[in-house]
Structure formats: C-alpha cells, structure tokens
C-alpha cells in the first residue's frame with residue numbers, strides 16, 4: 001500500500017468544460033490515474049476528440065453535451081450519469097464564461113446573466129445533483145476551478161471577478177454542509193494560463209506584459225500545471241482537505 005494515494009481507480013468523474021484547455025488537461029489526468037471520465041461541454045465534436053484520446057491511451061471516457069448555464073441540460077447530464085454509470089465519485093466544475101470585457105458601468109444585463117449562469121448557477125446545481133449521487137455511495141469529492149480574479153478584481157473584468165469570488169465562497173459553503181456526508185469540496189485558483197479563454201490577454205502585448213510583470217515566476221502557466229493541483233485535491237492524498245483553495249499563479253497573488 002502507498003503512503004500517499006493519488007490513484008482514482010474505480011472512480012467515476014464528471015469534468016465540465018472538458019473539450020479543451022484546463023478541463024481537457026484535467027480529464028486526461030483523471031483518466032491517466034484510473035478514473036472513468038464523463039466529459040461535458042456544449043459541443044460534442046471537441047468532447048469526442050478528447051474521448052478518443054483517452055480511449056487510445058487505454059482509459060474510459062463518455063462525452064455528454066451540456067450547457068452549464070442551463071438547468072435542464074445539467075439535470076439531463078446527471079440523469080445520464082446515474083443511468084449509464086450507476087455512481088458518481090468526482091465532479092470538477094471547470095467550465096467558465098467571461099463574455100464581457102469592459103467597465104462595470106457599461107455592462108448589459110445579458111453579460112451579467114450569462115456570466116452568472118455559467119460560472120455560478122451551473123456549478124451550484126451541478127454540485128447539488130452530484131452530491132446526491134455521491135451520498136448513495138458514501139462520499140465523494142468536488143473541485144471548483146475559480147480564478148485569481150476572484151481574489152483581486154482584474155481591470156475590465158468586474159463581473160467575471162465577482163462570479164469567481166462567489167465561486168470561492170460556494171466552495172466553502174458546500175464544504176461545510178457536505179463534510180458530514182463524506183464529500184470534500186475544494187477549489188483551484190489559477191492565474192494566467194495559456195488557453196483559448198485567455199487568448200485576448202496573449203494577443204494584447206500591453207495586457208500580457210502588465211500581468212507577467214506582476215508574476216514573480218515571470219511566466220504564464222500551462223493547463224497541465226493546474227491539472228496536478230486538481231488531481232491532488234480529488235485524490236485520497238487530500239483526504240483531510242476540504243474548503244481549501246490552492247492558488248497556482250506563479251506567485252502573483254501571494
């Protein structure tokens with residue numbers, strides 16, 4: 001027996017936003033460590049490509065399209081998990097949206113609604129539905145992917161920053177309520193990571209340099225560098241951690 005156990009063999013996991021970026025890296029890592037992974041995002045094409053990659057590496061994955069801002073989609077996702085897998089041990093709330101870049105004072109109601117729907121309403125209802133399934137098998141583990149913008153608001157990303165701060169509090173509120181049911185709830189808080197989502201930061205050299213100037217490690221991160229922290233929090237290695245938030249940002253917010 002290992003003294004520290006990162007294995008996820010026999011576990012069933014849902015990863016949202018699993019078709020690319022951080023979610024894809026998380027899905028590949030969970031499969032590599034033995035989990036059967038349900039891949040969720042809006043578009044089936046990207047999910048199928050990740051599922052094929054996992055299968056080619058000898059793992060097991062099931063792609064299910066789901067818009068994380070739509071409650072009916074989320075309910076359908078967890079019904080499918082129950083019917084097709086019969087259990088759930090892990091949820092990674094990774095899908096996120098940041099549709100509006102600009103001053104809070106000019107933001108439309110639609111920007112508020114979309115950001116809140118995907119970044120908060122989705123993880124809230126997904127966590128509740130997941131927890132119901134986890135309780136049937138005696139426990140489980142949830143990780144939310146927040147952002148350093150939830151610790152310090154980023155310029156022109158006010159609404160997004162508000163939702164990520166609330167996601168950090170959601171992590172702690174669920175951790176408190178679900179601990180007696182054997183369900184741990186934690187968060188990973190990434191800094192700048194190279195993905196399609198953060199593409200605008202990379203295209204605008206002024207913004208990119210502004211950020212990297214404030215990063216002690218003087219670089220951005222890669223999705224795999226976030227996946228390691230997610231694996232740790234989900235695995236038995238973190239069996240005494242709940243309500244915890246791991247910041248992976250090159251030291252930017254320390």
Ligand SMILES: NC(=O)c1ccc[n+]([C@@H]2O[C@H](COP(=O)([O-])OP(=O)(O)OC[C@H]3O[C@@H](n4cnc5c(N)ncnc54)[C@H](OP(=O)(O)O)[C@@H]3O)[C@@H](O)[C@H]2O)c1
Nearest residue numbers: 017019020021022041042043068095096147193195197198
């Ligand atoms: N990249 C960064 O610098 C950074 C920093 C801090 C935090 N984060 C957080 O990390 C998470 C992942 O972002 P990323 O950078 O990996 O982005 P990404 O590479 O653009 O991937 C986003 C993923 O989310 C899915 N998605 C988007 N909207 C969705 C919706 N409404 N319902 C379901 N799935 C949806 C996308 O697939 P579909 O298009 O198929 O839906 C895709 O799989 C987000 O929560 C983001 O806030 C990122």
